[in-house]
Amino acid sequence: MGEPYAHPDALVSADWVQEHLKDPKVRIVESDEDLLLYDLGHIPGAVRIDWQGDLQDQIVRDYIGAEKFAELCSRNGIAPDTTVVFYGDKSNWWACYAFWAFTLFGHPNCKIMNGGRKLWIDQGRPVSTEIPRYPATKYTVAGDNEARIRAFRDEVLAHIKAKRPLIDVRSPKEFTGELLHMEEYPQEGSLRGGHIPGAKNVPWSRAVNEDGTFKSVEELREIYQRELALKPGDDVIAYCRIGERSSLTWFVLTYLLGFPNVRNYDGSWTEWGNLVRVPVAKGA
Amino acid sequence: MPAALDAIVAELSDSDRQERIDLLIDFARNLPPLPDRLAAQRDAAHRVEECQSPVYLFVELLGGHVALFAEAPIEAPTVRGFVSLLLEGLNGATVQEILSVPNDLVERCALPEVLGMLRVRGLSGVLRRIKGEVTRAAMAAGGPDQGSATRAARDEGRAGDQQRDHP
Numbered sequence: 001m002g003e004p005y006a007h008p009d010a011l012v013s014a015d016w017v018q019e020h021l022k023d024p025k026v027r028i029v030e031s032d033e034d035l036l037l038y039d040l041g042h043i044p045g046a047v048r049i050d051w052q053g054d055l056q057d058q059i060v061r062d063y064i065g066a067e068k069f070a071e072l073c074s075r076n077g078i079a080p081d082t083t084v085v086f087y088g089d090k091s092n093w094w095a096c097y098a099f100w101a102f103t104l105f106g107h108p109n110c111k112i113m114n115g116g117r118k119l120w121i122d123q124g125r126p127v128s129t130e131i132p133r134y135p136a137t138k139y140t141v142a143g144d145n146e147a148r149i150r151a152f153r154d155e156v157l158a159h160i161k162a163k164r165p166l167i168d169v170r171s172p173k174e175f176t177g178e179l180l181h182m183e184e185y186p187q188e189g190s191l192r193g194g195h196i197p198g199a200k201n202v203p204w205s206r207a208v209n210e211d212g213t214f215k216s217v218e219e220l221r222e223i224y225q226r227e228l229a230l231k232p233g234d235d236v237i238a239y240c241r242i243g244e245r246s247s248l249t250w251f252v253l254t255y256l257l258g259f260p261n262v263r264n265y266d267g268s269w270t271e272w273g274n275l276v277r278v279p280v281a282k283g284a
Numbered sequence: 285m286p287a288a289l290d291a292i293v294a295e296l297s298d299s300d301r302q303e304r305i306d307l308l309i310d311f312a313r314n315l316p317p318l319p320d321r322l323a324a325q326r327d328a329a330h331r332v333e334e335c336q337s338p339v340y341l342f343v344e345l346l347g348g349h350v351a352l353f354a355e356a357p358i359e360a361p362t363v364r365g366f367v368s369l370l371l372e373g374l375n376g377a378t379v380q381e382i383l384s385v386p387n388d389l390v391e392r393c394a395l396p397e398v399l400g401m402l403r404v405r406g407l408s409g410v411l412r413r414i415k416g417e418v419t420r421a422a423m424a425a426g427g428p429d430q431g432s433a434t435r436a437a438r439d440e441g442r443a444g445d446q447q448r449d450h451p
Binding site: 034036037040052089118 | 305306308309312336358359360361362363365398399400402403
């Protein structure tokens with residue numbers, strides 16, 4: 001066994017989840033890129049929370065407000081003291097995104113299931129197509145962590161001036177400006193290619209293993225602390241294209257390595273690459 | 285639009301949200317496997333680049349009618365379901381019929397309400413790809429029968445380009 005993660009409570013194994021399927025204090029939440037995966041079969045008792053349909057405002061590019069968040073939790077049987085365990089496809093991109101959004105509203109007890117949906121299925125664990133119903137809860141939003149974990153474009157501009165660390169977690173071709181969108185995601189295009197000046201490129205995928213689980217604390221430290229020379233106290237902003245891949249990096253830095261000052265710039269390249277007269281760097 | 289596809293569109297647009305999801309799941313489950321002779325030809329040329337997942341498409345032209353074959357992973361049920369829906373609605377249709385399928389098919393199936401705007405744009409790419417491949421097959425076949433189809437294909441291609449330039 002290697003060294004434990006900085007906040008080991010934020011990560012649970014598939015075994016742990018299987019042991020807590022009937023635990024009334026635990027709610028399992030599936031968040032996927034492909035909406036239909038949940039309908040194809042999910043962890044028994046798990047509810048679906050969709051990053052587009054549930055967590056985002058349908059008109060303004062923003063998250064839902066506190067009132068809607070309370071409704072969302074209430075109808076999914078999530079009380080303020082419920083432990084919420086997120087899992088999903090794509091090595092938990094959307095699970096981390098949902099975790100981050102829940103943290104925005106101050107939900108205190110969130111966890112990621114290591115390995116996500118793929119590992120659960122690959123290990124032949126039980127799945128169900130039954131959509132569970134839970135009694136509505138009384139949910140009061142605990143607080144507002146926006147200033148602590150979310151960065152807006154003006155803050156990113158200030159960050160560049162202060163020469164503070166920025167991590168671009170996109171693929172190398174997006175970083176250099178060769179591609180205007182992630183390979184095979186043409187719907188998320190931008191007018192300009194490149195990256196935010198001063199940003200270092202560490203693709204999100206370097207933090208995970210082939211099976212979708214996170215790398216060990218030693219391996220993560222090698223990438224972020226030695227190679228990138230980040231220090232745990234640094235004020236770090238991570239971004240990608242729409243903020244989902246960078247929420248995985250946010251999770252890794254905050255909970256697995258114990259960096260207390262990491263923010264996710266969810267506007268990411270779809271905002272920056274379309275903004276008028278902001279600085280853009282091209283090439284490696 | 286071919287009658288089979290028309291019926292599918294009507295069924296989807298008349299359904300509620302959960303019924304639409306269930307229909308797409310059924311389509312995803314029922315996509316027939318590729319024949320062995322085509323499975324051996326899964327290469328970059330047959331990969332649908334517009335899709336995030338590995339989707340392979342094969343178009344054959346037999347006596348003026350189109351035969352479509354495709355593979356998409358069950359781990360991407362939305363795209364697999366939509367590909368399966370297109371195959372069921374378009375197989376056996378003529379080149380002209382396929383090229384006349386409206387480009388806003390995804391909207392006509394009322395899928396944006398279920399899937400959200402970002403997800404459906406990838407799906408429209410599958411239809412564009414099918415039309416492109418059918419056009420290519422018709423041009424390669426040539427002959428008097430395909431002549432008018434080829435012209436229609438070129439016109440359609442231009443219309444498609446304009447639409448892409450001005451979304």
